[in-house]
Amino acid sequence: MKLCGIEAGGTKFVCGISDENGNLSEQISFPTTTPEETLKQCQAFIIKHKPDALGIASFGPIDLNVKSEHYGYITTTPKSNWLYVNILGSMREVFDGPIGFDTDVNGAALGESLWGRAQDVASCLYITIGTGIGGGFVSNKQCLHGLVHPEMGHMHLASLSISDGVCPYHHNCWEGLASGPALEKRWGMKASELGSDHPAWKEEARLIGEALSTLICVLSPERILLGGGVMHQTQLFPMIRLVVKERLNGYIAHPSILTMDEHYITAPGLGDEAGLLGACALGHKAYLR
Ligand code: ADP
Numbered sequence: 001m002k003l004c005g006i007e008a009g010g011t012k013f014v015c016g017i018s019d020e021n022g023n024l025s026e027q028i029s030f031p032t033t034t035p036e037e038t039l040k041q042c043q044a045f046i047i048k049h050k051p052d053a054l055g056i057a058s059f060g061p062i063d064l065n066v067k068s069e070h071y072g073y074i075t076t077t078p079k080s081n082w083l084y085v086n087i088l089g090s091m092r093e094v095f096d097g098p099i100g101f102d103t104d105v106n107g108a109a110l111g112e113s114l115w116g117r118a119q120d121v122a123s124c125l126y127i128t129i130g131t132g133i134g135g136g137f138v139s140n141k142q143c144l145h146g147l148v149h150p151e152m153g154h155m156h157l158a159s160l161s162i163s164d165g166v167c168p169y170h171h172n173c174w175e176g177l178a179s180g181p182a183l184e185k186r187w188g189m190k191a192s193e194l195g196s197d198h199p200a201w202k203e204e205a206r207l208i209g210e211a212l213s214t215l216i217c218v219l220s221p222e223r224i225l226l227g228g229g230v231m232h233q234t235q236l237f238p239m240i241r242l243v244v245k246e247r248l249n250g251y252i253a254h255p256s257i258l259t260m261d262e263h264y265i266t267a268p269g270l271g272d273e274a275g276l277l278g279a280c281a282l283g284h285k286a287y288l289r
């Protein structure tokens, strides 16, 4: 089976081809410029490779309601030239086979469930901590949708002493306080240049740990995978696990929470390919449907 994935990001787009086991063969990447230019590059990739199915894992917000007139669109994005862009319709112009369309993080959660570090469990929460913060949740191979799709990065965190958030909508939501740009504003340097023992990371672990504790109470995920640029700071993992364990305080009586070993909250098994393979996984699901 030839699956084409399109990982549609606010900074760059990645197109790739994988088989039904998540083995990537072709891959290209180009910067996100205008919709006209960028979507044409995606169309050319599809025309060249003639896949059996296509998956689009997109930055958002996106419209996932099949009954909506804007189904398949990127909607109220702060990237103004991408407002109400019909990304699915544009790919449909050149491809009449099965197309899966979902958020980048729902795609990544599905990819990890099929081919990555969540194959042995029925539910997986995937969080990216990068330019923004987003979360996707898969249970029994179904991506969680509702009114629209979850916007986990915009949850409010309780009782914090910091208030220098960068979210234009909520100021001090999780993304506002703990994304890469938030770290850069707070500490006045690139997040990647903060030393691994910088006090920034203890605070970052607290913010992430608090949010994950809430998400565990709401979703009860069997595994949590943390990706995105900020999580390249791998010293965060043990610190986050400790915060989560302390916050939940023994109430959730499951060994994953009580022991909190390195398998419950961990890095994506598909590494930096989680996004692209997530898109391919959406194509795989559409093909089976
Ligand atoms: P995006 O979210 O745009 O898809 P990334 O997941 O790569 O892209 O996230 C980019 C953000 O991650 C930037 O804000 C940057 O500050 C931060 N970042 C990238 N690499 C590192 C690193 N090694 N350590 C800490 N932060 C990083």
Ligand code: ZN
Pocket (backbone or CB within 6 Å): 153, 154, 155, 167, 168, 169, 170, 171, 173, 174, 175, 176
């Ligand atoms: Zn917000």
